Structures are given as C-alpha cells and as structure tokens.
Amino acid sequence: MQLITAAASPFVRKVRVLIRETGQLEDVQEVFVATAPTAVDPQAKAANPTGRIPALVRPDGPALYDSRVITRYLDARVGAGLYPERDLWDVLTLEATGDEIMNSTVAMSYELRLRPQDKQWDDWVDAQWNKVLGAVTALQSRWMAHLNAPLNMGQISVACALAYIDLRHDQRNWRQGHDTLAAWFAEFSERPSMMETKPE
Numbered sequence: 001m002q003l004i005t006a007a008a009s010p011f012v013r014k015v016r017v018l019i020r021e022t023g024q025l026e027d028v029q030e031v032f033v034a035t036a037p038t039a040v041d042p043q044a045k046a047a048n049p050t051g052r053i054p055a056l057v058r059p060d061g062p063a064l065y066d067s068r069v070i071t072r073y074l075d076a077r078v079g080a081g082l083y084p085e086r087d088l089w090d091v092l093t094l095e096a097t098g099d100e101i102m103n104s105t106v107a108m109s110y111e112l113r114l115r116p117q118d119k120q121w122d123d124w125v126d127a128q129w130n131k132v133l134g135a136v137t138a139l140q141s142r143w144m145a146h147l148n149a150p151l152n153m154g155q156i157s158v159a160c161a162l163a164y165i166d167l168r169h170d171q172r173n174w175r176q177g178h179d180t181l182a183a184w185f186a187e188f189s190e191r192p193s194m195m196e197t198k199p200e
C-alpha cells in the first residue's frame, strides 16, 4: 500500500503515528508529495478526487481517503484496538476534537501563507483561533482521563493537532492556562512514533 504523505500535515501524521504504533511500517510505503489547495499534487489528485491528503492507495480496492477512514481501516486490519469498543464514542469524539483543531489551524495556515497579504482577513483568523482555544480548554477540563488511558486514536489525533500548533502557530502560546494538557503532550511527544514523524 502507498500512503500519500506530506511531513507537515497533521492529518497525515495521525496515520503515520498509527502505522508505527501498530507495526505496519513494512506494509505501507510513504510517498511524500508537496500539495496545496492552489497547487494540487497529481498523485494526491489521482488517489482522492479532492486532492486532499492523506490518501491510502491499496492494491486490492479503491484508494481510501480522509484520515479517520484510513485510521479505522488500518486499526481494523491488524486488530490493534485503538478504537476500543467499550469507549468507542468517546474515543471518536476525542479524535474529532483533535481533527477540529487541525481544521482550524490548517485553515489559518492557508490564509496566512497562501493568501496575498492584502486579502487576508484578521477577524476570520482570530475566529478560527477561538475555536482552537475552545477545544484546547475542553481537552484539559473534560478529557484528561481519556488522554491518560491506554493508547487510543483520540490521543494520537490530539497530540498531532497540538504539535501542528507548535509548528505553525507557536507564537499564540496555547500552553498558557493549559499546564496539565501541556504536561501530557510533552510526555506523549516522547513516544518513538511521534519522534520519528516530527516535521523538520
């Protein structure tokens, strides 16, 4: 199988971390592309009609896309248990919380990096950041027990989302007022799967 990949993408990183945590690195070749909404890579477009990544090209079926579909597929493929039946709806919601942070922070990056400066809209960027802050605050106040539970896909998503804030929006200082979450993230970031997938 081939995973259409970019090192900086937090959605892709979820899948790359899962592959390492579940011992599937030999089965999935990571194909690195450079893609953006304004310059879509042809391999990304061939695998996913919207051109978004990650996409997983399989020899025995259509390519899969959307990180949540791919992570469910790869988890089920080896029975890894990162979506435990007992806590399924909580884990899915925790994963969605990480993904929502990614949606807002990736949108902010596109606005600030791809849009001509005179067309950028500060209020819109601030509104996206407020969504991120709401999610970060909820993670610390409501989700620490799930974050400290045995490894699940929600934790991987949240860690990849927080790492992406550090990569692109570090100056906004999400750690302020979120010491408990920051301590959890520091420890989670030490996992070999996180270290190996850390973007330059």
Ligand SMILES: N[C@@H](CCC(=O)N[C@@H](CS)C(=O)NCC(=O)O)C(=O)O
Pocket: 008, 009, 010, 011, 012, 035, 036, 037, 038, 040, 050, 051, 052, 053, 054, 065, 066, 067, 068, 099, 106
């Ligand atoms: N919901 C999708 C979002 C994927 C996504 O937005 N990926 C970004 C990279 S971080 C992308 O492919 N951007 C290029 C584009 O929008 O054409 C998922 O979970 O996989």
